[in-house]
Amino acid sequence: MVAKDAAKVITLSEFKRRNATGECLIVFDGSAYNLTSFRKKHPGGPLVIEHLKGKNATDVMIAYHPDDVIQKRLPYFLVGKVVDDGVDSGIESSDPDEAAVPQQTTPNAPLSSVEKAGGAVGYGALVSNSEVSKDYRRLHQQLKDLGFFETDYSNYMREVIKYLICLTIIVYTGIFAPRHILSYVVCAATTAFMWQQMAFVGHDIGHNAVFHNAKLDYAVGTAFGNPLLGISIGWWKSNHNIHHVVTNSPEHDPDIQHLPFFAVSSRFLTKLYSSYYGVTWDFPNDHFAKLLVSMQHNLYYPILCFARFFLYLQSVKYLLSPWCPYRLWEVGTMICFASWQIFLVSHFHSWTGIAIYVFMSHALTMILHLQITLSHFSMPTQDPPENEDWATKALRTSLDVECPEWLDWFHGGLQFQVEHHLFPRIARHKLRQVRPYVADFAARHGLSLNSQSFYYGNVLLYRNFKEIADQVGFAWGRIGGEKVNVAKKLQ
């Protein structure tokens, strides 16, 4: 833990007052740190810090940073130990009605997108750490001591060999094999398989879990991942880290924000502002979204077949945005992707062949999108109970997918989603071994470790989507026979 200057203190009311007037203070292990000027320089981006503004960030900090960040860099921002002066004893209200109307306290403190969306999340009480939090940190240290945070590079060597075999098949069937429909089908299926398998390694590297060095992981990820996958690792990181910090929050988590196609939570059926996209969705007045969402349980699988195209679009939007730090580099790597794809299909000599390849390779990758969404789409999206711990939140909002060990290659380690959310810096190939420790942890605190088979996970997802679709159908007058205001209906 960080060595603290015992002389420095800040009262709870002062801590809250400073946050309300535009500064950005967080709590780590009972002490306040001022990140006002640092947040813009933060390697993980400013938004993740905004999400913890005025809150207890202890466990999130531990989950995401190497020891030296916490031991050597964090003390630089120390304000002092937080003491409860009795003026206000807890964190700000998590009452959604109250949170929905954030107060702009001074004209010099413009509301951040997080505040506009209803305020930060935060985990655990401010001045003291709960038993769950203490035990989480003990477990974190224990897993570190047992070597689970260390990378087994032989695992990645096997992955590289797998990709080289895939590339050989793609080049042979796409360029040299007889121009036959079977060649195109094999070429497309191998491309889809390679994309699915590479995405798992991309996931590790995006979490800095391969080299445990943010710059090196990013460099290797963008040098190989972008050209072969066509998805910007920079975009993925910016999106995915937010997803981890605010999992399943309708206002904040971009991974569950899919209007006009899907509404993962009935909260999307009202007017909702997204702190990530900075836009407001006015569902009650969006007839296109109503149409799609009212059929979402049936459209889900067909739409997933085209999901990859949306990821290209998101990547391009990110590359054109002002917050892409290495634009030229990332654009160059993405051009490499477009070039090899065009080069490959230019050898097909048939539009049918090209259509088969493009459609099949993209549609088959829907399995990956399904694997990714399954672990959260059927889990709770309500506001967390007040002072909920980081670990409790991870267990509440994530679902493990049961599978035998020999099928681990297929699920790519992402089937251990609960373990991954608790320890995002542990590489996927170690998560099966981590699971028993998490099961014990959950049992010690009376928490559930949610887990379902792949089939039943799909059933749960379908039911959740259908329930929400039916609400739209009813509100739209299809089921009830009369037109009802959807926003009112859901209150």
Ligand code: HEM
């Ligand atoms: C609310 C507080 C904070 C949150 C939620 C947070 C979150 C994150 C996240 C999600 C990442 C991963 C970024 C990536 O994928 O590359 C990250 C990385 C990083 N953060 Fe923070 N952070 C916080 C505060 C801080 C502070 C106070 C410091 C400095 C003292 C800091 C320094 C860093 C560094 C150096 C990295 C790169 C780590 C690496 O090499 O793997 N962060 N942070």
